[in-house]
Amino acid sequence: MLFAMICTDKPGRLQVRLDTRPDHVAYLDGLNAKGALAFAGPFLGDDGKPNGSLVVVEAADRAAAQAIADADPYAKAGLFASVDIRPWNWVFNKPAGA
Numbered sequence: 001m002l003f004a005m006i007c008t009d010k011p012g013r014l015q016v017r018l019d020t021r022p023d024h025v026a027y028l029d030g031l032n033a034k035g036a037l038a039f040a041g042p043f044l045g046d047d048g049k050p051n052g053s054l055v056v057v058e059a060a061d062r063a064a065a066q067a068i069a070d071a072d073p074y075a076k077a078g079l080f081a082s083v084d085i086r087p088w089n090w091v092f093n094k095p096a097g098a
Contacts, residue, residue: 001058001059001060001061001087002038002056002057002058002059002087002088002089002090003056003057003058003059003062003065003085003086003087003088004054004055004056004085004086004087004088005053005054005055005056005057005065005068005069005083005084005085006052006054006083006084006085006086007052007053007054007055007069007074007075007079007080007083007084008043008051008052008080008081008082008083009050009051009052009053009079009080009081010078010079010080010081011081013078013079014049014050014051016077016078017050017074017079019077020073020074020077020079023073024072024073024074026073027071027072027073028040028055031057031068035058036057036058036059036068037055037056037057037058038056038057038058038090039054040053040054040055040056041053041054042054052080056088056090062085062087065085066085069083069085
């Protein structure tokens with residue numbers, strides 16, 4: 001099942017995001033190599049700077065999706081004010097093999 005993780009950064013934490021980004025990208029690369037990552041990317045504020053994330057993963061259940069979210073280096077660094085995890089159904093424009 002797919003789960004969308006809607007992550008909102010704490011205000012004033014851009015430098016934490018920038019400093020942690022290499023570890024976060026490596027973590028997502030690992031999920032991708034396992035076939036668990038559907039897609040991911042940052043939300044942007046009106047200033048064009050990242051202020052949150054959307055990460056969609058394949059997981060057995062909500063608890064497994066929560067474990068993936070908790071292991072993200074951004075979460076471990078305390079970047080997020082909130083992480084909302086929702087089951088998600090990919091209906092339109094789903095790439096072949098996804």
